[in-house]
Amino acid sequence: MELTTDILRLATVGSVDDGKSTLIGRLLVDTRQLFDDQLDAVVNASERRGVGDLDLSFVTDGLRAEREQGITIDVAYRYASTPQRKFIIADCPGHVQYTRNMATGASTADLALVVVDVAHGLKEQTRRHLCIAALLGVRGLVVAVNKMDAVHWSPTAFQSVVDEVETVAGELGFDAITCVPTSALLGDNVVDASDHTPWYAGPTVLEALETSDAGAWSNATNGARLPIQWVLRQPGGGRTYAGMVNGEALHEGDVVTLLPAGIETTITALNTLHSGADVDGAVGLSIDVALADETDAGRGDLLAGAPLPHVTREIAATVCWFGERPLTTGSRLRLKHTTRVTPARIVSLDGVVDVATLSVDPGDELRTNDIGLVQLATADPLVVDDYRDNRVTGSFVLIDEVTNATVAAGMVGRATFL
């Protein structure tokens, strides 16, 4: 049997009720990803709740409260595969109070599947989601201009949403975007091409997803990074350092620098979990390495190839704030960055992002779901890259010291569009 190796991770993005869950349900049903019993269960649940023969949103809206209220509360992960590729789909909620869950789904996605109700155009919440997706580094956009059945398949209605989306996406720095006129409800242009849109010659949603290169890895030369997770004691007294490779591949013989200590050394051995890979220390693999020199390396330290990351106790960052109480200058939190957790303090709040205009305005606090620019000081030195150079060493979360809840997503540096 053939092993598909190509995977696209995508997240749905857009305002509540524009049809995200219905679209994912349609995509899964029309590509026959659902088992018979799962489809039966959706049919039964639709009947029981009096929402017609088949409410496709129930494919992903699996919680009791979601079905009772007809909304998505938290991300559902679904796995699909076609002969072309595998998909990991995060169906995200649209409500503003669940923005933290949308960010959760989008943080691991390479492509955002944006759903816009053609009758309503871009709502503020869609702009907020697009802004968060852009900040998080989601690279590809496929836009389903949805509910075309409700506007008599009007090409002008479609075009006016396309114009709006293209303007916003351009401001946010997305390059390749594909807009598709759809009816998730009826299945038009989702998997099967529609008879209602003879004026549209582009791909269906599925074709757009199958051909997107958003998940392809640009052969970046931003330097190999290995945050150390765990020290493995080898028989005979030696030690190896375990972690997941990112940035660039690592190889036996590579010269690396142990940070924050700043000790240059060489990788003398590199062990993988499985010996079949083309490149032993490829990005995304968990490995462990032995070093030429005696060091006191441990969890929280990082091995880096050139160009080296920065070692700093002060970082300028963009944060999405999810806490219930506002974030202000002086707030004390815990910060987790790679494999290190350290106390942190907000030194200054340098601006609050207006998601409608993308302007950065002065402000004294970040309220729940606000995006802002901050200066942070940390107790321990951190080894960071700009988020745009490396999504692993450029990201952190902030943790409430009392409840231990994760209250912010942080990205080192500032997006060019802000």
Added chain:
Amino acid sequence: MTLTSLRPQTTTDHLSLLESHAVYILREVAAECERPVLLFSGGKDSAVLLHLAVKAFAPGRLPFPVMHVDTGQNFPEVLAFRDQTVANLNARLVIASVQEAIDRGRVADPGPHGARNRLQTVALLDAIVEHGFDAAFGGARRDEDKARAKERILSFRDAFGQWDPRQQRPELWQLYQGRVNAGEHLRAFPLSDWTELDIWQYIERENVALPPIYFAHERDVVRRDAMWLAVNEFIEPRPGERVERRLVRYRTVGDATCTGAVESDAVTVEAIVREVATANVSERGATRADDRFSETAMEDRKREGYF
């Protein structure tokens, strides 16, 4: 945009990326939590999980014990497999016993042939408190059930062991943060992104040992609730049910009173991979009576503190 992908496409195969991600989670939780434990039922998912845990910390010893939540109604082949596996690894086995919970009066006795699946929650939560565990690794996958599809990789449980699907912690990138206050704990699911097919392909690649009941064998069974149930000390034929000898295998392994077999002639892992790739019915749909009680059976059990 010139951002690099978080989990980029490399020439590396899909199974190796899943394996590496699972090992990454195992190491993060082991490093951040004081007293983790790995839940091991002897089923295929927990066998894969244990295999990954061993790889994550080799050549060292497993840095946490394994725990079996024992309903007292097990397939004997599975218990033998559990004991053999634990002995081979020289691991520490903790048994959380449903029978003991019944004997102590913590839960009502459902009777000699009653389902004990739901009672596992009490035994599990009691054991977590007794041993002071602050994290429990489980082999649950998001493709198993619609409530599991919603759950975080690190799933927070309050002081009563409950899951609140409306208040899940944000989980960004691969920054798994496992801090909890005293009395609270985490469930960690390193196999979240694996599908049933991934599990079998990995078992094939890694030669992971499994209990024999996963492979086709002849067995006396009765047809009940559209499943084949094995006739044994836990299941007696009811009036009108006919005992038949059939070639079957198990797709999941749970409490012997509520786990059904499927008809199959797959005697090798390779044959099972082929069978799973073309299955029309989900593994829980085919084999678990406990999920059929209601639309949200899994969610309801999970809220109470189930796996």
